[in-house]
Amino acid sequence: MTKDDKDEWDQKIDQNLRKVFQSKLEEDVPDKFMELLAQLREQDDQGSAHGK
Amino acid sequence: MANDATPIDPREAVVEHLPAMRAFAASLTRNSAAADDLVQDTIVKAWKNFDKFKPGTNLRAWLFTILRNTFYSDLRKKKREIEDVDGAMASTLSEKPHHDGRLALADFEKVFAQLPVEQREALILVGASGMSYEEAADTCGVAIGTIKSRINRGRARLAELLELSDDDGLELTDSATMAVLNSGMQVRKTGL
Secondary structure, three states, X not given: OOHHHHHHHHHHHHHHHHHHHHHHHOOOOXXXXXXXXXXXXXXXXXXXXXXX | OOOOOOOOOHHHHHHHHHHHHHHXXXXXXXXXXXXXXXXXXXXXXXXXXXXXXXXXXXXXXXXXXXXXXXXXXXXXXXXXXXXXXXXXXXXXXXXOOOOOOOOOHHHHHHHHOOOOHHHHHHHHHHHHXXXXXXXXXXXXXXXXXXXXXXXXXXXXXXXXXXXXXXXXXXXXXOHHHHXXXXXXXXXXXXXX
16 A cells, blocks of 8 residues: 555544544433432432532 | 532543543444443442442443443343444444435434444544543553554544445546455455
8 A cells, every 4th residue: 555545544534533522522412311410419418418 | 519629520520521531432332222222331330339439530431331241241142243343333334324425423423333343443442532642541441552443443444435325436436546456346346
């Protein structure tokens, strides 16, 4: 593979890697994650009455 | 507990990193249900270990480190199971992806999924998530040179697999280039 072809492939690969990652980033985060965070915060609040 | 005068509690900032954690997890697990389980486990572990997080340092890298450590430790636990999954996956992947002459994202994802996990994570961290080589090396607990070589090997393998999956040879029209590219694939090509 010549250097130019390698660069061309690298560009295509990078574009696609970003697209793969971006498409996932743009997905809505399912509610279960917010529920889990809320649960963990609640446990903290109960665990230490004075907070931190 | 909330106090405007204190710096933002990193616990409160976790939510901002959820999309990136899910994207990173998906690139490791190649399965969105497994990715979400992994992110949930990561959040719980992070929560237990927040006293070890140094405020002002890179929270995303810290979360990614926990995420990948969790992933690899699960992988070791379920090694046999995972190998079976990989085997099943590899057989479905041996079909040629549909091609219209351009590189479709779905084809890319199929091919990307065939790379070893170390190469996938290095490529995603540096090529997609925007981490520096140094951050990626810290996140993965390896030397910068190791990250670079995983990326180089990953790219080379991707180019090779994408070339194989492409009926039209993409836009690489130069015959000398094609000869070089095809030289390693004669057995497969002539079989068609």
